[in-house]
Amino acid sequence: MSRPDLSPTERSTVARGRHRAVTDRAVLDSVLDAGLICHLAVVVDGAPVVLPTGYGRDGDTLYLHGSTGARSLRLLADGVPGCVSVTLLDGVVYARSAFHHSVNYRSAVIHGQLVPVTDEAAKLHGLRVLTEHLAPGSWQRTRQPDRRELAATMLLALDLTEASVKVRAEGPVDDEQDLDAPVWAGVLPLRRVWGEPRPCANLADGIPVPLEVAERDQPG
Amino acid sequence: MSRPDLSPTERSTVARGRHRAVTDRAVLDSVLDAGLICHLAVVVDGAPVVLPTGYGRDGDTLYLHGSTGARSLRLLADGVPGCVSVTLLDGVVYARSAFHHSVNYRSAVIHGQLVPVTDEAAKLHGLRVLTEHLAPGSWQRTRQPDRRELAATMLLALDLTEASVKVRAEGPVDDEQDLDAPVWAGVLPLRRVWGEPRPCANLADGIPVPLEVAERDQPG
Numbered sequence: 075m076s077r078p079d080l081s082p083t084e085r086s087t088v089a090r091g092r093h094r095a096v097t098d099r100a101v102l103d104s105v106l107d108a109g110l111i112c113h114l115a116v117v118v119d120g121a122p123v124v125l126p127t128g129y130g131r132d133g134d135t136l137y138l139h140g141s142t143g144a145r146s147l148r149l150l151a152d153g154v155p156g157c158v159s160v161t162l163l164d165g166v167v168y169a170r171s172a173f174h175h176s177v178n179y180r181s182a183v184i185h186g187q188l189v190p191v192t193d194e195a196a197k198l199h200g201l202r203v204l205t206e207h208l209a210p211g212s213w214q215r216t217r218q219p220d221r222r223e224l225a226a227t228m229l230l231a232l233d234l235t236e237a238s239v240k241v242r243a244e245g246p247v248d249d250e251q252d253l254d255a256p257v258w259a260g261v262l263p264l265r266r267v268w269g270e271p272r273p274c275a276n277l278a279d280g281i282p283v284p285l286e287v288a289e290r291d292q293p294g
Numbered sequence: 295m296s297r298p299d300l301s302p303t304e305r306s307t308v309a310r311g312r313h314r315a316v317t318d319r320a321v322l323d324s325v326l327d328a329g330l331i332c333h334l335a336v337v338v339d340g341a342p343v344v345l346p347t348g349y350g351r352d353g354d355t356l357y358l359h360g361s362t363g364a365r366s367l368r369l370l371a372d373g374v375p376g377c378v379s380v381t382l383l384d385g386v387v388y389a390r391s392a393f394h395h396s397v398n399y400r401s402a403v404i405h406g407q408l409v410p411v412t413d414e415a416a417k418l419h420g421l422r423v424l425t426e427h428l429a430p431g432s433w434q435r436t437r438q439p440d441r442r443e444l445a446a447t448m449l450l451a452l453d454l455t456e457a458s459v460k461v462r463a464e465g466p467v468d469d470e471q472d473l474d475a476p477v478w479a480g481v482l483p484l485r486r487v488w489g490e491p492r493p494c495a496n497l498a499d500g501i502p503v504p505l506e507v508a509e510r511d512q513p514g
Contacts, residue, residue: 085338085339085341085343089363089364089365090360090361090363090364110383110386110397110484111381111383111397111399113333113335113344113379113381114344115333115335115342115343115344115377116342117337117340117341117342118305119305120337120375121305121337121375121377121405122335122336122337122342122344122375122376122377123305123335123377123403123405124333124334124335124342124344124377124378124379124403125379125403126379126381126399126401128397140310141310143309143310144309144310145309155340155341155342156342157335157341157342157343157344158344159333159344159345159346161331161333161346163330163331165489166330166428166429168429168432168436168507169436170436170437171436171437171438171439171443172421172422172425172432172433172436172437172438172439173437173439173443173447175425175428175429175432175436177330177331177348177428179331179346181346183343183344183345185341185343201392202392205392205395208386208395208397209386209388209395212388212392212395213392215477215478216388216389216390216391216392216395216475216477217390217391217392217393217472217475217477218391218392219391219392219393223391223393227393245492245494245495246494248494252437253496254498255436255437256498256501257435257436257437257501258435258493258497258501258502258503258504258507259493259494259497260491260492260493260494260497260503260507261491261492261494262488262489262491262492262507262510263488263489263490263492264330264486264487264488264489264513265486265487265489266484266485266486266487267484267485267486267487268482268483268484269385269482269483269484269485270483271480271481271482272465272480272481272482272483273478273480274465274466274468274479274480274481275465276473277478277479277480278474278476281476281477281478282478283478283480284478287388287478287482290482293484
Protein backbone atom coordinates (compact mmCIF):
# COMPACT_ATOMS: atom_id res chain seq x y z
CA MET A 75 0.00 0.00 0.00
CA SER A 76 1.47 3.35 -0.90
CA ARG A 77 1.90 5.78 1.97
CA PRO A 78 0.68 9.35 1.53
CA ASP A 79 3.08 12.22 1.97
CA LEU A 80 3.35 14.00 5.29
CA SER A 81 2.08 17.45 6.26
CA PRO A 82 -1.60 17.10 5.42
CA THR A 83 -2.78 19.85 7.77
CA GLU A 84 -1.98 23.50 8.33
CA ARG A 85 -0.29 22.91 11.67
CA SER A 86 1.93 20.17 10.28
CA THR A 87 2.95 22.28 7.29
CA VAL A 88 6.31 23.91 7.86
CA ALA A 89 5.86 27.68 7.86
CA ARG A 90 9.37 28.91 8.72
CA GLY A 91 12.30 27.58 6.71
CA ARG A 92 10.10 25.86 4.13
CA HIS A 93 13.12 24.83 2.08
CA ARG A 94 14.18 22.59 4.99
CA ALA A 95 10.86 20.73 4.98
CA VAL A 96 10.76 17.10 3.87
CA THR A 97 7.49 15.30 3.12
CA ASP A 98 8.93 11.84 2.43
CA ARG A 99 7.72 9.40 5.09
CA ALA A 100 10.94 7.40 4.83
CA VAL A 101 12.79 10.43 6.23
CA LEU A 102 10.32 10.65 9.14
CA ASP A 103 10.95 6.96 9.85
CA SER A 104 14.71 7.43 9.70
CA VAL A 105 14.64 10.39 12.12
CA LEU A 106 12.46 8.50 14.60
CA ASP A 107 14.59 5.37 14.31
CA ALA A 108 17.83 7.33 14.84
CA GLY A 109 16.56 9.21 17.91
CA LEU A 110 16.55 7.71 21.39
CA ILE A 111 14.28 10.05 23.31
CA CYS A 112 11.53 12.47 22.34
CA HIS A 113 10.04 15.58 23.90
CA LEU A 114 6.32 15.30 24.62
CA ALA A 115 4.16 18.40 25.08
CA VAL A 116 0.74 18.55 26.67
CA VAL A 117 -1.41 21.38 27.99
CA VAL A 118 -1.86 21.24 31.79
CA ASP A 119 -4.04 23.85 33.50
CA GLY A 120 -3.92 26.00 30.38
CA ALA A 121 -0.13 26.10 30.14
CA PRO A 122 2.18 23.96 28.03
CA VAL A 123 4.39 21.34 29.68
CA VAL A 124 7.20 19.62 27.78
CA LEU A 125 8.91 16.51 29.12
CA PRO A 126 11.56 14.15 27.76
CA THR A 127 10.54 10.52 27.44
CA GLY A 128 11.28 7.30 25.57
CA TYR A 129 9.42 6.05 22.53
CA GLY A 130 9.35 3.36 19.89
CA ARG A 131 8.03 3.20 16.32
CA ASP A 132 6.20 0.36 14.64
CA GLY A 133 5.16 1.20 11.08
CA ASP A 134 3.00 4.32 11.26
CA THR A 135 2.50 4.14 15.03
CA LEU A 136 4.60 5.82 17.68
CA TYR A 137 4.39 4.31 21.16
CA LEU A 138 5.03 6.23 24.38
CA HIS A 139 4.71 4.96 27.91
CA GLY A 140 5.00 5.91 31.52
CA SER A 141 3.54 5.46 34.94
CA THR A 142 -0.24 5.34 35.27
CA GLY A 143 0.34 7.92 38.01
CA ALA A 144 1.80 10.54 35.65
CA ARG A 145 -0.68 13.40 35.32
CA SER A 146 0.42 14.41 31.82
CA LEU A 147 -0.12 10.86 30.52
CA ARG A 148 -3.53 10.60 32.20
CA LEU A 149 -4.59 13.85 30.51
CA LEU A 150 -3.43 12.53 27.14
CA ALA A 151 -5.24 9.23 27.74
CA ASP A 152 -8.37 11.25 28.46
CA GLY A 153 -8.15 12.85 25.02
CA VAL A 154 -6.30 16.16 25.29
CA PRO A 155 -4.07 16.66 22.25
CA GLY A 156 -0.35 15.99 22.36
CA CYS A 157 2.71 16.94 20.36
CA VAL A 158 5.97 14.99 20.11
CA SER A 159 9.33 16.17 18.80
CA VAL A 160 12.43 14.13 18.03
CA THR A 161 15.54 16.13 17.19
CA LEU A 162 19.01 15.02 16.14
CA LEU A 163 21.66 17.70 16.28
CA ASP A 164 24.29 17.03 13.61
CA GLY A 165 26.59 20.02 13.86
CA VAL A 166 27.16 23.69 14.55
CA VAL A 167 27.27 25.93 11.49
CA TYR A 168 29.82 28.74 11.81
CA ALA A 169 29.02 31.61 9.45
CA ARG A 170 30.86 34.84 8.62
CA SER A 171 28.13 36.80 10.42
CA ALA A 172 26.59 36.12 13.82
CA PHE A 173 23.13 36.30 12.21
CA HIS A 174 23.76 33.35 9.89
CA HIS A 175 25.12 31.00 12.54
CA SER A 176 22.96 27.91 12.58
CA VAL A 177 22.86 24.18 13.27
CA ASN A 178 22.60 21.11 11.09
CA TYR A 179 19.82 18.87 12.33
CA ARG A 180 17.10 16.36 11.54
CA SER A 181 13.83 16.97 13.34
CA ALA A 182 10.33 15.53 13.39
CA VAL A 183 7.26 17.04 15.01
CA ILE A 184 4.10 14.93 15.30
CA HIS A 185 0.68 16.29 16.31
CA GLY A 186 -2.34 14.31 17.35
CA GLN A 187 -4.36 12.42 19.90
CA LEU A 188 -2.54 9.75 21.86
CA VAL A 189 -4.72 6.68 22.28
CA PRO A 190 -4.37 4.44 25.34
CA VAL A 191 -3.58 0.80 24.54
CA THR A 192 -5.27 -1.46 27.09
CA ASP A 193 -5.59 -4.87 25.44
CA GLU A 194 -2.93 -7.04 27.10
CA ALA A 195 -1.44 -8.52 23.94
CA ALA A 196 -1.39 -5.13 22.20
CA LYS A 197 0.18 -3.57 25.28
CA LEU A 198 2.91 -6.21 25.40
CA HIS A 199 3.56 -5.58 21.71
CA GLY A 200 3.90 -1.83 22.26
CA LEU A 201 6.18 -2.29 25.25
CA ARG A 202 8.30 -4.67 23.21
CA VAL A 203 8.62 -2.00 20.50
CA LEU A 204 9.63 0.59 23.13
CA THR A 205 12.14 -1.75 24.81
CA GLU A 206 13.68 -2.84 21.53
CA HIS A 207 14.04 0.79 20.42
CA LEU A 208 15.89 1.72 23.60
CA ALA A 209 17.83 -1.51 23.99
CA PRO A 210 17.75 -3.78 20.92
CA GLY A 211 17.81 -7.44 21.90
CA SER A 212 16.68 -6.81 25.46
CA TRP A 213 13.08 -8.01 25.16
CA GLN A 214 14.04 -11.64 24.57
CA ARG A 215 16.98 -11.57 26.94
CA THR A 216 15.25 -10.14 30.01
CA ARG A 217 12.23 -10.89 32.17
CA GLN A 218 9.13 -9.60 30.42
CA PRO A 219 6.53 -7.52 32.25
CA ASP A 220 4.28 -9.32 34.73
CA ARG A 221 0.66 -8.39 35.44
CA ARG A 222 1.56 -5.92 38.19
CA GLU A 223 4.09 -4.14 35.97
CA LEU A 224 1.64 -4.07 33.06
CA ALA A 225 -1.03 -2.56 35.31
CA ALA A 226 1.38 0.13 36.52
CA THR A 227 2.35 1.11 32.96
CA MET A 228 0.33 3.34 30.68
CA LEU A 229 0.95 2.76 26.99
CA LEU A 230 -0.14 5.38 24.45
CA ALA A 231 -0.18 5.14 20.67
CA LEU A 232 0.19 8.13 18.35
CA ASP A 233 -0.59 7.84 14.65
CA LEU A 234 2.25 9.15 12.45
CA THR A 235 -0.07 10.95 10.07
CA GLU A 236 0.11 14.59 11.04
CA ALA A 237 3.83 15.16 11.09
CA SER A 238 6.42 17.60 9.84
CA VAL A 239 10.06 16.86 9.18
CA LYS A 240 12.88 19.34 8.68
CA VAL A 241 16.46 18.63 7.73
CA ARG A 242 19.43 20.99 7.50
CA ALA A 243 22.63 19.40 6.24
CA GLU A 244 24.84 22.03 4.65
CA GLY A 245 27.43 24.69 5.23
CA PRO A 246 26.79 28.30 6.20
CA VAL A 247 24.56 30.41 3.96
CA ASP A 248 26.20 33.81 4.24
CA ASP A 249 25.20 37.08 2.66
CA GLU A 250 27.00 37.92 -0.58
CA GLN A 251 28.53 40.99 1.09
CA ASP A 252 30.27 38.84 3.71
CA LEU A 253 31.78 36.14 1.48
CA ASP A 254 35.13 37.90 1.17
CA ALA A 255 35.46 38.62 4.89
CA PRO A 256 38.63 37.08 6.38
CA VAL A 257 36.52 34.94 8.72
CA TRP A 258 36.54 31.15 8.95
CA ALA A 259 33.21 29.59 8.07
CA GLY A 260 32.20 25.96 8.06
CA VAL A 261 30.61 23.18 10.05
CA LEU A 262 31.71 21.52 13.27
CA PRO A 263 30.00 18.12 13.06
CA LEU A 264 28.51 16.54 16.16
CA ARG A 265 27.82 12.87 16.66
CA ARG A 266 26.82 10.53 19.47
CA VAL A 267 28.98 7.59 20.45
CA TRP A 268 28.55 4.72 22.89
CA GLY A 269 31.13 4.31 25.61
CA GLU A 270 32.35 1.03 27.10
CA PRO A 271 29.54 -1.00 28.70
CA ARG A 272 29.66 -0.76 32.51
CA PRO A 273 28.39 -3.91 34.24
CA CYS A 274 26.06 -3.46 37.21
CA ALA A 275 27.99 -3.46 40.52
CA ASN A 276 26.16 -6.53 41.82
CA LEU A 277 26.22 -8.53 38.58
CA ALA A 278 26.81 -12.25 39.17
CA ASP A 279 30.19 -13.58 38.02
CA GLY A 280 30.62 -14.99 34.57
CA ILE A 281 27.89 -13.09 32.73
CA PRO A 282 29.46 -11.59 29.60
CA VAL A 283 28.36 -8.37 27.95
CA PRO A 284 25.86 -9.42 25.24
CA LEU A 285 26.97 -8.86 21.66
CA GLU A 286 24.04 -6.53 21.01
CA VAL A 287 25.34 -4.26 23.77
CA ALA A 288 29.08 -4.61 23.13
CA GLU A 289 28.67 -4.09 19.38
CA ARG A 290 25.63 -1.85 19.31
CA ASP A 291 25.54 0.32 16.19
CA GLN A 292 26.78 3.83 16.88
CA PRO A 293 23.84 6.25 16.99
CA GLY A 294 25.80 8.79 14.89
CA MET B 295 23.35 37.45 46.91
CA SER B 296 22.26 33.94 47.72
CA ARG B 297 20.05 32.24 45.16
CA PRO B 298 16.89 30.50 46.33
CA ASP B 299 16.36 26.82 45.57
CA LEU B 300 14.35 25.77 42.54
CA SER B 301 10.86 24.28 42.36
CA PRO B 302 8.88 26.97 44.13
CA THR B 303 5.53 26.11 42.52
CA GLU B 304 3.38 23.01 42.20
CA ARG B 305 3.99 22.62 38.48
CA SER B 306 7.75 22.89 38.89
CA THR B 307 7.78 20.36 41.72
CA VAL B 308 8.75 16.92 40.44
CA ALA B 309 5.83 14.54 40.99
CA ARG B 310 7.11 11.36 39.34
CA GLY B 311 10.54 10.06 40.30
CA ARG B 312 10.96 12.50 43.17
CA HIS B 313 14.27 10.90 44.18
CA ARG B 314 15.73 12.12 40.85
CA ALA B 315 14.79 15.72 41.57
CA VAL B 316 17.54 18.25 42.23
CA THR B 317 16.84 21.69 43.62
CA ASP B 318 20.37 23.09 43.49
CA ARG B 319 20.51 25.97 41.02
CA ALA B 320 24.12 25.15 40.16
CA VAL B 321 22.88 21.87 38.66
CA LEU B 322 20.29 23.74 36.58
CA ASP B 323 23.06 26.02 35.32
CA SER B 324 25.29 23.06 34.47
CA VAL B 325 22.52 21.27 32.52
CA LEU B 326 21.70 24.42 30.54
CA ASP B 327 25.35 25.13 29.88
CA ALA B 328 26.00 21.55 28.69
CA GLY B 329 23.02 21.45 26.32
CA LEU B 330 23.09 22.92 22.84
CA ILE B 331 19.43 23.05 21.89
CA CYS B 332 16.18 23.11 23.85
CA HIS B 333 12.61 22.10 23.12
CA LEU B 334 10.13 24.96 23.43
CA ALA B 335 6.42 24.30 23.95
CA VAL B 336 3.58 26.74 23.37
CA VAL B 337 -0.17 26.38 23.02
CA VAL B 338 -1.42 27.22 19.51
CA ASP B 339 -5.17 27.05 18.78
CA GLY B 340 -5.71 25.07 21.97
CA ALA B 341 -3.17 22.35 21.16
CA PRO B 342 0.44 22.05 22.30
CA VAL B 343 3.27 22.57 19.83
CA VAL B 344 6.85 21.65 20.68
CA LEU B 345 9.78 22.82 18.56
CA PRO B 346 13.57 22.50 18.86
CA THR B 347 15.48 25.78 19.03
CA GLY B 348 18.71 27.32 20.25
CA TYR B 349 19.16 29.16 23.52
CA GLY B 350 21.70 30.83 25.75
CA ARG B 351 21.93 31.44 29.50
CA ASP B 352 23.12 34.55 31.27
CA GLY B 353 22.82 34.26 35.04
CA ASP B 354 19.19 33.55 35.84
CA THR B 355 17.93 34.47 32.36
CA LEU B 356 17.43 32.11 29.45
CA TYR B 357 17.39 33.73 26.00
CA LEU B 358 15.60 32.30 22.99
CA HIS B 359 15.30 33.82 19.55
CA GLY B 360 13.87 33.36 16.13
CA SER B 361 12.25 35.08 13.21
CA THR B 362 9.71 37.81 13.92
CA GLY B 363 7.57 35.89 11.44
CA ALA B 364 7.37 32.74 13.58
CA ARG B 365 3.84 32.39 14.92
CA SER B 366 4.83 30.50 18.07
CA LEU B 367 7.30 33.26 19.04
CA ARG B 368 4.73 35.99 18.35
CA LEU B 369 2.22 34.22 20.63
CA LEU B 370 4.86 33.97 23.37
CA ALA B 371 5.77 37.63 22.93
CA ASP B 372 2.07 38.45 23.33
CA GLY B 373 2.07 36.77 26.73
CA VAL B 374 0.94 33.17 26.34
CA PRO B 375 2.91 30.91 28.71
CA GLY B 376 5.84 28.83 27.49
CA CYS B 377 7.77 25.81 28.67
CA VAL B 378 11.35 24.92 27.80
CA SER B 379 13.14 21.60 28.26
CA VAL B 380 16.83 20.82 27.91
CA THR B 381 17.74 17.14 28.10
CA LEU B 382 21.12 15.41 28.02
CA LEU B 383 21.00 11.67 27.47
CA ASP B 384 23.95 10.05 29.22
CA GLY B 385 23.35 6.35 28.68
CA VAL B 386 21.01 3.41 28.30
CA VAL B 387 20.37 1.38 31.44
CA TYR B 388 20.03 -2.35 30.75
CA ALA B 389 18.17 -4.11 33.55
CA ARG B 390 17.39 -7.79 34.19
CA SER B 391 13.72 -7.08 33.46
CA ALA B 392 12.22 -5.15 30.54
CA PHE B 393 10.23 -3.06 33.04
CA HIS B 394 13.32 -1.65 34.76
CA HIS B 395 15.14 -0.63 31.59
CA SER B 396 15.83 3.08 31.79
CA VAL B 397 18.15 5.88 30.76
CA ASN B 398 20.68 8.00 32.53
CA TYR B 399 20.04 11.67 31.86
CA ARG B 400 20.18 15.24 33.07
CA SER B 401 17.09 17.29 32.32
CA ALA B 402 15.74 20.73 33.08
CA VAL B 403 12.19 21.98 32.54
CA ILE B 404 11.46 25.70 32.90
CA HIS B 405 7.96 27.21 33.02
CA GLY B 406 7.04 30.83 32.61
CA GLN B 407 6.30 33.88 30.54
CA LEU B 408 8.82 34.74 27.86
CA VAL B 409 9.38 38.47 27.72
CA PRO B 410 10.34 40.17 24.44
CA VAL B 411 13.58 42.14 24.57
CA THR B 412 13.32 45.21 22.36
CA ASP B 413 15.91 47.68 23.63
CA GLU B 414 18.73 47.58 21.06
CA ALA B 415 21.61 47.24 23.50
CA ALA B 416 19.77 44.59 25.53
CA LYS B 417 18.90 42.74 22.34
CA LEU B 418 22.51 42.74 21.17
CA HIS B 419 23.53 41.43 24.58
CA GLY B 420 21.01 38.57 24.40
CA LEU B 421 22.02 37.66 20.86
CA ARG B 422 25.64 37.66 21.95
CA VAL B 423 24.76 35.23 24.76
CA LEU B 424 22.92 32.99 22.27
CA THR B 425 25.73 33.10 19.72
CA GLU B 426 28.44 32.43 22.29
CA HIS B 427 26.48 29.48 23.67
CA LEU B 428 26.20 27.89 20.24
CA ALA B 429 29.63 28.91 18.97
CA PRO B 430 31.97 30.22 21.65
CA GLY B 431 34.28 32.90 20.28
CA SER B 432 32.11 33.65 17.26
CA TRP B 433 30.63 36.95 18.40
CA GLN B 434 33.94 38.79 18.29
CA ARG B 435 35.21 37.00 15.23
CA THR B 436 32.22 37.52 12.94
CA ARG B 437 30.12 40.39 11.62
CA GLN B 438 27.66 41.43 14.28
CA PRO B 439 23.95 41.96 13.49
CA ASP B 440 23.03 45.07 11.54
CA ARG B 441 19.78 47.01 11.95
CA ARG B 442 17.92 44.95 9.36
CA GLU B 443 18.96 41.68 10.98
CA LEU B 444 18.08 42.97 14.44
CA ALA B 445 14.64 44.00 13.20
CA ALA B 446 14.05 40.54 11.70
CA THR B 447 14.99 38.77 14.94
CA MET B 448 12.75 38.33 17.93
CA LEU B 449 14.56 37.90 21.22
CA LEU B 450 12.72 36.49 24.23
CA ALA B 451 13.91 36.24 27.83
CA LEU B 452 12.71 33.59 30.29
CA ASP B 453 13.42 33.93 33.99
CA LEU B 454 15.00 30.77 35.45
CA THR B 455 12.87 30.81 38.57
CA GLU B 456 10.21 28.21 38.03
CA ALA B 457 12.29 25.23 37.02
CA SER B 458 12.67 21.57 37.79
CA VAL B 459 15.80 19.50 37.33
CA LYS B 460 16.10 15.73 37.32
CA VAL B 461 19.24 13.64 37.16
CA ARG B 462 19.65 9.89 36.85
CA ALA B 463 23.23 8.66 36.98
CA GLU B 464 23.34 5.08 38.20
CA GLY B 465 23.04 1.45 37.23
CA PRO B 466 19.87 -0.58 36.90
CA VAL B 467 17.52 -0.79 39.87
CA ASP B 468 16.18 -4.32 39.54
CA ASP B 469 13.69 -6.15 41.70
CA GLU B 470 15.22 -8.36 44.39
CA GLN B 471 13.65 -11.42 42.73
CA ASP B 472 15.59 -10.78 39.50
CA LEU B 473 19.05 -10.17 40.92
CA ASP B 474 20.18 -13.78 40.50
CA ALA B 475 18.88 -14.09 36.93
CA PRO B 476 21.66 -15.00 34.47
CA VAL B 477 21.08 -11.75 32.56
CA TRP B 478 23.64 -9.04 31.92
CA ALA B 479 22.73 -5.73 33.49
CA GLY B 480 24.57 -2.43 33.36
CA VAL B 481 24.90 0.87 31.58
CA LEU B 482 25.90 1.65 28.01
CA PRO B 483 27.17 5.24 28.30
CA LEU B 484 26.41 7.75 25.57
CA ARG B 485 28.35 10.90 24.86
CA ARG B 486 28.54 13.59 22.20
CA VAL B 487 31.75 14.30 20.34
CA TRP B 488 32.78 16.92 17.80
CA GLY B 489 34.04 15.73 14.44
CA GLU B 490 36.71 17.39 12.31
CA PRO B 491 35.80 20.97 11.31
CA ARG B 492 34.66 21.15 7.67
CA PRO B 493 35.52 24.47 6.01
CA CYS B 494 32.84 26.10 3.86
CA ALA B 495 33.21 25.15 0.16
CA ASN B 496 33.78 28.75 -0.92
CA LEU B 497 36.08 29.76 1.95
CA ALA B 498 38.88 32.08 0.79
CA ASP B 499 42.37 30.57 0.81
CA GLY B 500 44.58 30.87 3.85
CA ILE B 501 41.94 31.19 6.55
CA PRO B 502 42.82 28.70 9.29
CA VAL B 503 40.32 26.96 11.54
CA PRO B 504 40.13 29.14 14.68
CA LEU B 505 41.47 27.56 17.86
CA GLU B 506 38.07 27.87 19.55
CA VAL B 507 36.61 25.65 16.82
CA ALA B 508 39.50 23.22 16.38
CA GLU B 509 39.91 22.72 20.11
CA ARG B 510 36.35 23.23 21.27
CA ASP B 511 35.64 21.37 24.52
CA GLN B 512 33.85 18.10 23.90
CA PRO B 513 30.18 18.40 24.88
CA GLY B 514 30.32 15.03 26.67
